[in-house]
Amino acid sequence: MLSDFKSHIAQNFRFLEGKKLLLAVSGGLDSMVLLDLFWKADANVSIAHCNFQLRGNESDVDANFIESFANQNQIPFFAERFDTHQFASDYKLSTQMAARELRYRWFAELAEQHGFDFILTAHHANDNLETFLINLSRGSGIDGLVGIPAQIDNVVRPLLGFSRNEIEAYAKTNRLEWREDSSNASTKYLRNQIRHQVVPALEAIDPAFLSAFLKTQSHLQQTQSMARDAAVLVYKQVARETHDEIHFNLEKLLRLPNYAAYLYHWLHEFGFTAWDDINDLTSGQSGKQVLSPRYRLVKDRDFLILSSLKDSNEIESFVIEKDQNQVNFPIKLSICKADGVSHVSNNTIFVDAQKIDFPLELRKWRNGDHFQPIGMNGQSKKVGKFFKDERFSILEKERAWLLCSGDRIVWIVGHRADERFKVQTTNPILKITLTQ
Known part of the structure; x- marks a missing residue:
């Protein structure tokens, strides 16, 4: 796997070479393999470990394990303890979403403070499949079905092309040590249900299911890219930006047989979720509106007008x-x-x-x-x-x-x-x- 990994980096992630890298290491199988691969590739790496304090003493043992490994190999090490339950309560988030928010917020702070060029995580092909199935079960559009992106800004996921079986085989062959997260065995979470129940059933039907899925996802990514290009071209014809507003010409918009898909593409990043209401707005009376947490879409004669919401405390x-x-x-x-x-x-x-x-x-x-x-x-x-x-x-x-x-x-x-x-x-x- 090491030679395949080096070829993979040279072909798809050459921009990582010679850069200062911060690796997110939990101590589990995936992140320890990620660390070992980059360490053996003589990369300039540091370790960041998050202690979310969700598993009592087990969380502390994980942190000690990673710190000991870093010290033995003289790898710069950063660790942070989070009160994840309190953060989730304060911001009304699920525990998993709270942990994700805390993790990436801290990584960004470390990158800024210590000059890291990229943040690397150990997501792999099975994680991608699980995310696909979760989003599929929720009725996601193509953006949810293309899976975990290999790169968003300075966050890079170089193991997405490798399966869990490949990663585990590499770890055993190289006698790597890692920590098992006991919560991964629980089917309390949807992702674990899919990991332990759904994916094995699919692989029983077709042992090459994961490989076929990766090809399908590649096709979906190409389709997504093509759809984005089309959305940009249509946007230029339909939309006009003025001051802090966007005006969508309804006459031009409604000529499109799939105008609702274009509206979704343009508006979902503004926090809108009431798509049926937005679709009704195109034929509704002037003055009707649909709200997102920070924006509103108003029907005004021959236009839909997108603007930010006024501060309710604004003095008039x-x-x-x-x-x-x-x-x-x-x-x-x-x-x-x-x-x-x-x-x-x-x-x-x-x-x-x-x-x-x-x-x-x-x-x-x-x-x-x-x-x-x-x-x-x-x-x-x-x-x-x-x-x-x-x-x-x-x-x-x-x-x-x-x-x-x-x-x-x-x-x-x-x-x-x-x-x-x-x-x-x-x-x-x-x-x-x-x-x-």
Whole structure:
């Protein structure tokens, strides 16, 4: 296996050569083989061991075993004890997910602190098969069926091409010592049920099942890559990114016979899970929305608009004092005296200073708000009607700010000033500019 491993690294992981490597070593069969292979390949390795304190004294014995091995072979050694149960309780995670989060968070810290180029784990082909079957049982899409990736950023899994039988045979041939995790024999966890009950049954039907599975997974990975390329091309045709939003053109989207698959591909990374609701949104009424923990998807006429959720504690009203000539939050305004009216635009207005009552208020619009759009002498218009006529999206309405003097609207900022504050005399003039 050692020569096969060296060829495997040279062919698929040449970028590891000469790098500073941090190996995740539990003390079990797989990680001890990973350590031995890289050690015999004269790689620059260090050991990281996580003590999750889940198996009492057994966990401590594992840690001592690894530390003793590291000391005997003069390999740099890092160890950390975690209160996994408390972390799982605090963040409402399963014990397994809590351990995973703690493990990779600590590995990342070690890599940053000590300059490790890559973090290596001992996942192998059987782990990949088990993950495939778990995701298959949960109704996963192709992303869940392609298995464990060989590399994500600086985390690398160089043993994915080797089976558990190969790894065990290597360990016995080379008389390696390892620790057996007693929890691996339990069928309490789904992965162990699949490992001890399902996989043996499949291999009884076909002894070459694992080899055939690896070929199938390779085909799935190629299909996934092709689907991603197609999704990028379609995204460029259907989506438009503006500010902190993404607008999906429904007319173009719905021409696609498999538009729901594209939506899944684009949106799942934003935490959405209610796919039936998202599919219904494409034909729903304007204003309907679907939420994820941090984002929302809104139907707005001919578009689906993706945006981040507003902070529920966001203040929607701000005071501008008389001597204040600069506003930096929530939007940027400059206020100064002017000798006359020059260039007027959506972003710059001139108002009669004597018609303004300080303090001014910068606030969000409310139902029933009305103003007199400049140029419409004596004619009042509801702000909501103005938004509709100007074809504001739902999110644009929410982002709009009103500059008010008392209960009168001076300016729908960046859009339309009010006729009542128009400069018509020789009174002092204020110039107000939206600077962002």
